[in-house]
Amino acid sequence: MKKRNCFVGQSGGPTAAINASLAGIIHECYNNRQFNHVYGMINGVKGLLENKYIDLLENFNTEDRIELLKTSPAMYLGSCRFKLPSYQDDPQTYQQLFKVFNELEITDFYYIGGNDSMDTVAKLSTYANTIHSPIRFIGIPKTIDNDLMGTDHTPGFGSAAKYVASSMLEIAYDSSIYKLNAVTIVEIMGRNAGWLTAASALARNEYSHAPDLIYLPEVPFSTKKFLNDIREVFKHKSSIIIAVSEGIKNEDGQYLDSDSKYVKKDAFGHILHSGTGKLLETIVYKEFKCKVRSIELNVLQRCAGHISSLADIDESFEIGKYAVKTSMNGETGVMMVFNRLSNDPYVIECDYQDVTRIANLESRIPVEWINKDHNDITKELYEYLYPLIQGETKINYKDGIPEYIDISHLTK
Amino acid sequence: MKKRNCFVGQSGGPTAAINASLAGIIHECYNNRQFNHVYGMINGVKGLLENKYIDLLENFNTEDRIELLKTSPAMYLGSCRFKLPSYQDDPQTYQQLFKVFNELEITDFYYIGGNDSMDTVAKLSTYANTIHSPIRFIGIPKTIDNDLMGTDHTPGFGSAAKYVASSMLEIAYDSSIYKLNAVTIVEIMGRNAGWLTAASALARNEYSHAPDLIYLPEVPFSTKKFLNDIREVFKHKSSIIIAVSEGIKNEDGQYLDSDSKYVKKDAFGHILHSGTGKLLETIVYKEFKCKVRSIELNVLQRCAGHISSLADIDESFEIGKYAVKTSMNGETGVMMVFNRLSNDPYVIECDYQDVTRIANLESRIPVEWINKDHNDITKELYEYLYPLIQGETKINYKDGIPEYIDISHLTK
Numbered sequence: 001m002k003k004r005n006c007f008v009g010q011s012g013g014p015t016a017a018i019n020a021s022l023a024g025i026i027h028e029c030y031n032n033r034q035f036n037h038v039y040g041m042i043n044g045v046k047g048l049l050e051n052k053y054i055d056l057l058e059n060f061n062t063e064d065r066i067e068l069l070k071t072s073p074a075m076y077l078g079s080c081r082f083k084l085p086s087y088q089d090d091p092q093t094y095q096q097l098f099k100v101f102n103e104l105e106i107t108d109f110y111y112i113g114g115n116d117s118m119d120t121v122a123k124l125s126t127y128a129n130t131i132h133s134p135i136r137f138i139g140i141p142k143t144i145d146n147d148l149m150g151t152d153h154t155p156g157f158g159s160a161a162k163y164v165a166s167s168m169l170e171i172a173y174d175s176s177i178y179k180l181n182a183v184t185i186v187e188i189m190g191r192n193a194g195w196l197t198a199a200s201a202l203a204r205n206e207y208s209h210a211p212d213l214i215y216l217p218e219v220p221f222s223t224k225k226f227l228n229d230i231r232e233v234f235k236h237k238s239s240i241i242i243a244v245s246e247g248i249k250n251e252d253g254q255y256l257d258s259d260s261k262y263v264k265k266d267a268f269g270h271i272l273h274s275g276t277g278k279l280l281e282t283i284v285y286k287e288f289k290c291k292v293r294s295i296e297l298n299v300l301q302r303c304a305g306h307i308s309s310l311a312d313i314d315e316s317f318e319i320g321k322y323a324v325k326t327s328m329n330g331e332t333g334v335m336m337v338f339n340r341l342s343n344d345p346y347v348i349e350c351d352y353q354d355v356t357r358i359a360n361l362e363s364r365i366p367v368e369w370i371n372k373d374h375n376d377i378t379k380e381l382y383e384y385l386y387p388l389i390q391g392e393t394k395i396n397y398k399d400g401i402p403e404y405i406d407i408s409h410l411t412k
Numbered sequence: 413m414k415k416r417n418c419f420v421g422q423s424g425g426p427t428a429a430i431n432a433s434l435a436g437i438i439h440e441c442y443n444n445r446q447f448n449h450v451y452g453m454i455n456g457v458k459g460l461l462e463n464k465y466i467d468l469l470e471n472f473n474t475e476d477r478i479e480l481l482k483t484s485p486a487m488y489l490g491s492c493r494f495k496l497p498s499y500q501d502d503p504q505t506y507q508q509l510f511k512v513f514n515e516l517e518i519t520d521f522y523y524i525g526g527n528d529s530m531d532t533v534a535k536l537s538t539y540a541n542t543i544h545s546p547i548r549f550i551g552i553p554k555t556i557d558n559d560l561m562g563t564d565h566t567p568g569f570g571s572a573a574k575y576v577a578s579s580m581l582e583i584a585y586d587s588s589i590y591k592l593n594a595v596t597i598v599e600i601m602g603r604n605a606g607w608l609t610a611a612s613a614l615a616r617n618e619y620s621h622a623p624d625l626i627y628l629p630e631v632p633f634s635t636k637k638f639l640n641d642i643r644e645v646f647k648h649k650s651s652i653i654i655a656v657s658e659g660i661k662n663e664d665g666q667y668l669d670s671d672s673k674y675v676k677k678d679a680f681g682h683i684l685h686s687g688t689g690k691l692l693e694t695i696v697y698k699e700f701k702c703k704v705r706s707i708e709l710n711v712l713q714r715c716a717g718h719i720s721s722l723a724d725i726d727e728s729f730e731i732g733k734y735a736v737k738t739s740m741n742g743e744t745g746v747m748m749v750f751n752r753l754s755n756d757p758y759v760i761e762c763d764y765q766d767v768t769r770i771a772n773l774e775s776r777i778p779v780e781w782i783n784k785d786h787n788d789i790t791k792e793l794y795e796y797l798y799p800l801i802q803g804e805t806k807i808n809y810k811d812g813i814p815e816y817i818d819i820s821h822l823t824k
Contacts, residue, residue: 010589014585014586014589043589043590043591047591072585073582073585073586074582074585074586074588074589075588075589078588078589078590078591079589079590080590080591081590162812162813165812165813166718166813166814167712167716169813169814169816170485170486170712170715170716170717170718170814171711171712171715172823173426173484173485173486173715173717173816173819174426174485174486174711174714174715176486176487176490176819176822176823177425177426177455177486177487177490177491177822178455178490178491178492178493179455179459179490179492202811202812202813203813205810205811205813206818207818207819207820207823208819208820208823237823237824239823293711295708295710295711295712296707296708296710298707298708299583299586299705299707300579300582300583300707300712302586303582303583303585303586304579304582305582305585306578306582306719307718307719309812386811386812389812389813390811390812391812392809397804398617399614399617399798399802400574400577400614400721400798400801400802400803401574401577401578401581401614401615401617401801402578402581402582404581404585406618406619407585407588407619407620408619408620410588410589411584411588411619411620411649411651412649
């Protein structure tokens with residue numbers, strides 16, 4: 001006899017792997033045959049407060065459908081940017097949510113997301129404990145930034161890293177064709193944590209060293225040193241490629257692109273944040289008067305499902321399955337994590353940790369994994385990153401473009 | 413007895429398919445067993461003037477090596493931006509080139525490139541004719557812009573179009589997740605011709621209509637109409653995606669990003685050309701005060717070998733082979749072209765045309781293939797574009813990134 005009903009939601013920014021975790025949850029709920037309903041909240045907790053949800057077991061009733069979901073980027077259930085207020089500040093919101101849970105006889109609640117989503121899981125599980133509700137609240141991490149604590153790495157990061165490394169290699173090819181002094185600056189996402197920018201180093205192979213220089217937000221950025229670094233590289237090669245995190249800060253801890261010295265204004269005098277890469281482009285041009293261009297990898301680094309990492313997609317699916325198993329074992333208020341058991345061969349296991357001890361903390365690159373000159377990464381960091389981008393996901397193409405799961409329920 | 417020696421060169425900007433044409437030439441020269449040497453000039457005619465060339469038959473002596481070259485982006489031989497002066501202005505350059513040709517007993521000269529490269533082929537063949545040289549000069553077109561006359565389409569365009577369409581689809585996924593009014597502007601290459609921007613329409617499928625609006629340089633751009641178009645789309649959907657060519661011009665024929673009304677300045681008062689997308693971002697934000705972002709696809713649209721079009725790679729290889737056959741048949745001063753014999757099923761044939769009748773002309777989208785409102789393409793243009801992005805090239809991955817041909821001879 002089926003006794004369980006659950007909610008699943010997605011929150012925060014998209015990744016190429018967050019649907020793989022959703023697929024893992026559906027797959028596990030389907031296979032263990034204890035669930036009557038697996039409800040998907042549309043646009044996260046915010047949508048749930050407006051009673052927006054769909055039945056996922058009905059929607060995903062074949063292995064093929066689940067497989068298509070697994071390899072589709074972005075978020076099938078949509079997202080929200082919603083910071084759940086504390087119970088003390090807003091008891092009504094909690095009462096409203098638990099009213100829906102009770103009406104639908106919910107036993108388990110799965111929330112896939114980043115820091116804010118884990119904060120939501122922490123608050124709901126604490127509240128459930130207070131009112132002696134038996135509902136289990138489980139967090140499944142995802143973020144391309146890899147900045148969640150308690151886990152070896154986050155689902156979604158490996159695919160973004162593979163996109164960044166592959167794009168960096170292709171940019172190196174594009175930059176190789178002319179015999180002239182040139183600087184190419186590639187701006188990569190990551191406001192406070194430089195993991196994704198560091199992953200650009202995975203583009204290096206036996207004959208291409210791009211990126212020649214890597215700048216991360218974990219250490220202060222000095223424009224003077226930056227220009228000196230370029231001058232040094234120019235001594236032995238003509239085309240220089242630089243990877244830079246959007247979030248680099250000067251010695252005063254101020255974001256470079258909000259530094260008044262460099263800020264740009266439009267014709268109306270309004271300040272324009274056109275990005276760190278564009279800013280460095282101007283600085284380099286002024287100094288070297290050579291060909292300079294900046295490339296912003298932009299949202300494609302988080303949604304390019306066609307070049308996702310197989311390791312990432314498979315692990316994201318597994319952690320979704322493991323979330324259901326963990327909940328069925330009676331746990332609540334936990335976030336699923338990966339432990340790395342071995343690096344060569346690469347072996348990880350799924351595990352969980354108390355979500356209240358993880359939420360709202362930030363994992364950044366240890367300074368000892370950044371080189372002494374603060375313009376590259378160490379071998380240790382390279383070896384940490386390497387397994388996460390291995391393997392290619394099989395994507396079908398239809399009419400010349402990737403075939404992904406239908407998302408018309410979000411765009412109508 | 414082998415009697416022939418040839419030069420091959422590449423020139424202009426990179427594409428994902430220009431090495432496929434080089435591979436086709438090498439393959440054909442190798443197989444017909446009439447060539448002693450196939451020399452590759454490094455950095456085009458400019459490198460040749462400095463005696464920089466390599467032996468390609470030595471370098472590519474297995475089918476596997478040729479296959480790897482075929483699927484590698486950018487330009488194995490490097491490029492140059494070099495406008496060959498006229499013979500009247502600079503006879504010395506011509507004498508110097510033909511001295512090398514005579515020393516190496518060159519019989520055939522293949523130059524793969526865009527408009528400027530075809531101009532070089534035209535000038536060299538005319539000069540050869542004047543001095544009664546028997547050397548044959550053959551042009552092989554390539555450009556992601558698809559703006560060469562005399563050919564149904566250009567090698568390299570299909571792969572760029574596939575990248576643009578696939579990225580547009582993935583951007584549509586990324587943009588679907590929030591329930592709020594938002595405008596995403598995707599800036600696509602093409603200063604005068606809108607073919608590549610038009611190819612973004614290939615992203616549409618049965619459930620996703622992105623891009624909602626398309627703006628091309630072939631018709632004048634009106635900011636007022638643009639804002640009205642957005643207002644109309646907002647009536648039935650919240651997240652709008654716009655494809656815009658970098659080269660759109662206002663009613664006075666002025667590039668939008670050089671219009672003084674909108675130009676941006678840095679802290680030193682210098683004008684910054686930060687691009688059409690960024691400019692429209694500011695304009696849309698001022699009007700609608702909603703979430704707006706612009707995405708520049710940048711160089712990745714021309715060098716993303718990992719998602720090249722199989723149709724394009726195969727055709728580019730064939731046109732390279734056909735160039736050798738054409739030259740062996742005694743032709744000179746011609747550019748290879750494609751004729752489309754049928755659209756459904758898609759059938760093309762290789763052919764050639766007098767290069768002097770083609771060089772320095774520009775092929776742009778016929779206005780009747782742009783809709784009446786000037787914000788979309790017609791069915792005819794869609795059907796013209798569709799076959800060019802079909803099929804996926806098999807790329808090997810090594811260490812998690814695409815495996816391409818070694819280009820260290822260019823970057824040292």
